[in-house]
Amino acid sequence: MEAVCISKTTLKFLKTLKQNNNREWFEQHKPEFKVEQALCKNFFGQVLLKLKSHDDIIDLKVFRIYRDVRFSHDKTPYKTHIACSFKRAKPNLRGGYYLHIEPGNSFLACGFWAPEKKDINRVRKEFEVDALELREIIDASDFKLHFGQLKGDELKTAPRGFDKTHRNIDLIRKKQWIVTKEFTDSQVLAESFLTEIDGAFQSIRPFFDYMSEVLTTDLNGESLL
Template sequence: MILPSTLTFLVGIAEHNDRDWFQDHKADYDKARENVLEFTRSVIRGIALFDATVPADLDPKSCVMRIYRDIRFSKNKTPYKNNFGIGISRQGKNFDGAGYYLHIQPGESFIAAGSWQPETQQLKAIRQEIDYNGADLLELLNNERFVKLAGDLSAEDQLKTMPKGYPADHPMIHYLKLKSFNAVANLPDSLLTGDQAAEQVVDMFETLHPLVVFLRNAVN
């Protein structure tokens, strides 16, 4: 489970995002990070049971993202993130295709599975797969458990115009216009701090796993 103290630390860093506060609470950060690493280890082991591409012994340190922000090219100069981001694939957070993401932030935690802003060749391959095998995508998206958990693919990241090579009246145009292919589900704080948190998160990822398989098959 995620300890309440971990969420408390994140609330604190959101309210006091400066180096002095962070140094004064470095011990709280270290405890929170260790808690997130252990939680990630449990989630990795669970995912490995249904996704053979994810090693059960994958080091959680390769999955948990740094809390330090890169402010070199950002107008936002706050030095720290107010969340823990966790990317899980065979290469940890360094995705080479579709995978899983866990975001821990008080009141705004969520999971996501799929492919976020794939590079050009992968994007073309995914669109071609949707064009050729749209019925397979619709079948998994219409699965009762999938719909109950995520509803549909996120439409947050999509083209304003038609993708090149596809007509406006294409039956799958809604999905062909996407630039990212992700299913997202919110995580209440009460779920994350519950005794069965890791098991529940793994179960959610397993529900979204068919989307990951579809996207991987598209680029392989």
């Protein structure tokens, strides 16, 4: 069976779009875009099949190429990447997967990039009590191999009601809990890219399992579902 890969023509089209990011050019080359979009959707579908073999995924969303420029200083009308996300089955499972294809800037991301305020507070309360299990997860060799470290926006100081000298203040300050893995263009075009993505997605599961348990229970361990 022939391997499903990202096409060289997709990266070439996105590079050219970046140099010609205007409506007139795009309308003239829209048929080409449709071809490249379909190729990416096919690849994303294969990622979904891999994910479904080890996680409960309920939705694949391919993002539109059109930028929302209403509140942006950058008025270029089109994104210069093609991306998608994979949604886990809530409320039991938390966290999400994201895949971004862009010449010179391709990456995947996993985690919690727009958590609700109540979820942020619940996680912070958990870290206030104990974060040893999480630290063991993010210090594991497989986690570090794929992602390096836990990332995400954070406060400059302790959130209201938390001790700024707390031993877990580095985790408590966070407003997001995200990991990323970057890829070169050569890696993106390689036959092994699909396997690389799935390996990274599998390696995030201990983190997702931990966070899902925290977000579906109270501090006494009683289910909130």
